[in-house]
Amino acid sequence: MKEPLFHIVKRDSISWWKSWLIRLAAIAAALILCSVITVLLTGLNPMKVWGSLISGAVGTTRRRWMLLQGTAILLCISLAVTPAFRMRFWNTGAEGQVLAGGMAAAACMLLGGNLPGIILYPLIIVSSILAGAVWGVIPAIFKAKWNTNETLFTLMMNYVAMKIVDYFSQLWAVPKGSGKIGVINSSTNAGWLPALFGQTYLLNILIVVGITIFITVYMRFSKHGYEISVVGESENTARYIGINVKKVIIRTMILSGALCGVAGFLLVSGTDHTIASETVGGQGFTAIMVSWIAKFDPVVMVVVSALIVFLTRGAGEISTTLGLNKSFSDILTGIIILFIIGCEFFINYRMVFRGKHKEA
Amino acid sequence: MNTIPAIELRHISKRFGPVLANSDINMTVNYGEILSILGENGSGKTTLMNMVAGIYFPDEGEILVNGEEVKITSPRDAFQYKIGMIHQHFKLVDVFTAAENIVLGLKEDGKYDIKAAANKVREISSQYGFEIDPDKKIYEMSVSEKQTVEIIKVLYRGADILMLDEPTAVLTPQEIRKLFAVLNRMKEDGKAIVIITHKLNEVMEISDRVTVLRKGEYVGTVETDETNENELTEMMVGKKISLNIERTDPKDPVERLIVAHLNVMNREGMKVLDDISFVANAGEILGIAGISGSGQRELLETIAGLQPIQYGGIQYIRPGDGVIENLRDKTPKEIRDLGVRLSFVPEDRLGMGLVGSMDIIDNMLLRSYRQGRSVFLKKKEPESLADRIIRDLEVATPSNRTPVRRLSGGNVQKVLVGREIAAAPTVLMAAYPVRGLDINSSYMIYHLLNEQKENGVAVIFVGEDLDVLLALSDRILVIGRGHVTGIVDARTASKEEIGLLMTKGGHAS
Incomplete structure (x- = not known):
């Protein structure tokens, strides 16, 4: 009988520079693998591919603003799901909650286009927050009262939201029968988030900066944040010290849903000025990944969402300029993200090979 | 051979x-x-x-x-x-x-x-x-x-x-x-x-x-x-230590907690406590003996307000004025709001008493974070409490910022017991407080329980080592399959007698 070739040992602790070295190595390895695949599959010079990726993401001023704007939206949704995740409430319904918020914003813009701005803007904001919160709190109430499975419940709520948007897209289609709402108030710009210092997206970004600070403080320094952590770590401990677990679940999902509602507002009123069932475009799910990769740390989330938006935008450029299939850029982003997540294993564990036991 | x-x-x-x-x-x-x-x-x-x-x-x-x-x-x-x-x-x-x-x-x-x-x-x-x-x-x-x-x-x-x-x-x-x-x-x-x-x-x-x-x-x-x-x-x-537990006579014991005809079912609808009645006196250690899983955990959790009661009552007699508070159907928070200082060291230390991933200061906060009207946490007092416990109970830890999960079993228990005693309880319940502890830490815990008893606290101590139960308690309540099968005087009872009571308890399945 032989000793196994290697065994896996859990690391007790790792210095921060070592863990970042592992992450950098993982990205480098991912880039090398991507280059090899590029050469093998397309025969193109990988450097050209990388060049077009970078220029696609940050090549022009407009693209840089688009990158910031995209990051802001993804970050906003990631921050929104974070309190729920800290509580181990697996909210997979961000997509639907954002859509609900967006739908409310679109409805206000359409129906209240003649109202003065001082009434219209608060109306839009309040309704999108409310819509998101309601969409988030329904599964929470069921979870608290009857212990239903929140993962499935929130997931199903996504499809309900999409179909509601589809319904209104038909109802309010411009022109009738097209099934599309089209740009709302394109002549008056009523309910559009105004440009700041001539920058269309600056206000969006500032709002998300504010939310980032709020969530950081809320989770780290507030009593609510503390309660969320206790409930997430151990429901028994929470009950033991007298935390009303049901109340915390419901309260946290109202917050989570409300912030998703804000993201919906930013998407409709601040970016697209229209709504369709694919407005959120899967970012509700990407946000789950962002929140996890960042280990629920809002500051790290900024970096992660920027990286992901960078990759997606850059990859989109590859497929257009180099005439490659869209799926090819998806392969590249997939590999890079897989390596980034996978390297966490090597940060938490190390491998000891046969005959090298002495090594500490 | x-x-x-x-x-x-x-x-x-x-x-x-x-x-x-x-x-x-x-x-x-x-x-x-x-x-x-x-x-x-x-x-x-x-x-x-x-x-x-x-x-x-x-x-x-x-x-x-x-x-x-x-x-x-x-x-x-x-x-x-x-x-x-x-x-x-x-x-x-x-x-x-x-x-x-x-x-x-x-x-x-x-x-x-x-x-x-x-x-x-x-x-x-x-x-x-x-x-x-x-x-x-x-x-x-x-x-x-x-x-x-x-x-x-x-x-x-x-x-x-x-x-x-x-x-x-x-x-x-x-x-x-x-x-x-x-x-x-x-x-x-x-x-x-x-x-x-x-x-x-x-x-x-x-x-x-x-x-x-x-x-x-x-x-x-x-x-x-x-x-x-x-x-x-x-x-x-590694060194000589004395294996004696001092036991003082209870000083003017008065009734503090009266449990009467308690019936509790678990989530599966099985009866886990069946007609439990006893009195816990101030200034006395009431030991609870029984085969593990006979209802000890449920009994303490019920008193702490964590289990719904089907039938029966729990009454607390306030020290000083003797006012009787009814604790039945009260949540842990409501019990505390009544001014009942009930401390509880649960069996599952990291799963109920503490939060493993949080540091010692944040674990101190568990009991006190609600104080004050501010929406933000105040960490000054918990920090000094953490330092005091680390010093007084000789908790071996790199710092007060170390997650308690990283501490050894004995040190985890010192943090938990220290926090519960710091609340100046009038009733202190401890479930298997020395399980998994080294000898020195165990004796420190026995000493702390004795100290609380001398301060006039009603101590309820669930133990598994009959020798220790006999040496530390004043009275021992024996529980078998959710029934009280006997309450004996710990100064005169024998191990065999308790062993027999443990296996009694009717409703043989």
Whole structure:
């Protein structure tokens, strides 16, 4: 009988520079693998591919603003799901909650286009927050009262939201029968988030900066944040010290849903000025990944969402300029993200090979 | 008899991350003897035996079975060398019968022949004096019966070398007697038997030789006939310590907590507490004895407001004015808002009493974070409390910012008990407060409980070691299958008397 070739040992602790070295190595390895695949599959010079990726993401001023704007939206949704995740409430319904918020914003813009701005803007904001919160709190109430499975419940709520948007897209289609709402108030710009210092997206970004600070403080320094952590770590401990677990679940999902509602507002009123069932475009799910990769740390989330938006935008450029299939850029982003997540294993564990036991 | 040792370990070392669980250990086990491995919790006893049983693989060193060097990489390898281990936590399939569990995992061609297996089980049973019904389902069995199944399982596979990890921890005194009789019969049959334990009186009673480990290191091996409990303790702890628990007479005990006709069902709708009535007095330690899982946990949780009550009442008599507060159907927060200072050290320390991933300061906050109107946390007071507990109770921790999960069992418990006592309780409930603790920490906890008693606190102490319960408590309430089977005076009761009460309790299933 032989000793196994290697065994896996859990690391007790790792210095921060070592863990970042592992992450950098993982990205480098991912880039090398991507280059090899590029050469093998397309025969193109990988450097050209990388060049077009970078220029696609940050090549022009407009693209840089688009990158910031995209990051802001993804970050906003990631921050929104974070309190729920800290509580181990697996909210997979961000997509639907954002859509609900967006739908409310679109409805206000359409129906209240003649109202003065001082009434219209608060109306839009309040309704999108409310819509998101309601969409988030329904599964929470069921979870608290009857212990239903929140993962499935929130997931199903996504499809309900999409179909509601589809319904209104038909109802309010411009022109009738097209099934599309089209740009709302394109002549008056009523309910559009105004440009700041001539920058269309600056206000969006500032709002998300504010939310980032709020969530950081809320989770780290507030009593609510503390309660969320206790409930997430151990429901028994929470009950033991007298935390009303049901109340915390419901309260946290109202917050989570409300912030998703804000993201919906930013998407409709601040970016697209229209709504369709694919407005959120899967970012509700990407946000789950962002929140996890960042280990629920809002500051790290900024970096992660920027990286992901960078990759997606850059990859989109590859497929257009180099005439490659869209799926090819998806392969590249997939590999890079897989390596980034996978390297966490090597940060938490190390491998000891046969005959090298002495090594500490 | 065979003169070659059954097992010989040479220079065995094993690391888990930075922790050296076993360091350069040499020992032998012979056929026809019972060897005890003695050591405190965390001294590496179980790790060492797990390497022989194929659960872990040693980082360094050699294992010799019958004089030949072997590599044991799985439990299946271990069986090939006729080595069997009975783990502390049983590994049985609840819905299978004893015989089905015993043949499970054996490589046989075709179908299992359960009938033949059952016959062989009966054969083994009569040979060694086990009492077991091979066709009984595991979920219908008592803890002691399950242990018997585990032992027969390894004998069935032909083991000549048996290792038992803390086999007496879950048994009553009567069951321990039976187990020891069986072990002696196996020894006479020429088998090599290793028992892992930290209970000195059992070591003295059953074993021929004792190997002592301390903090992962080999201290020595002695013949049981040539040693005594004090010497063994010294080897185990590394210094002389006195094993006496002082017990003062209760000072003017007054009734503090009255529990009457308590009936509680668990989530599955099974009755876990059946008509429990007792009084806990201030200035007194009320011990609670019983086989584990007889309703002790539910009783304390019910008093703490964590379990719904079907019938019965809990009344608290306020010190000073004697006003009676009804605690039934109150949540922990409502109980505290009434001004009832009820502290509770639960059995599940990291799963209920503390939050493992949080640091010591944040764990102090659990009790106090609600104070004040601010929406933000105030960490000043909890921080000074954390520092005080670290200093006064000698908590070994890198800092007050260390997650409590990283601390050893004894230090985790000091943090929890320290926090609960800091709340200046009038009732202090502690469930298995010394489980898994080293001797020094255990005695510190006993001392703290005594101190609370002298301060006039009504202390309720759920314990598993009957010697300790008898030495520490004033009265002992014995609980069996959710019933009170007796309340005895701890100064006059005997261990056997309590052991008998533990197995009573009606509604035999």
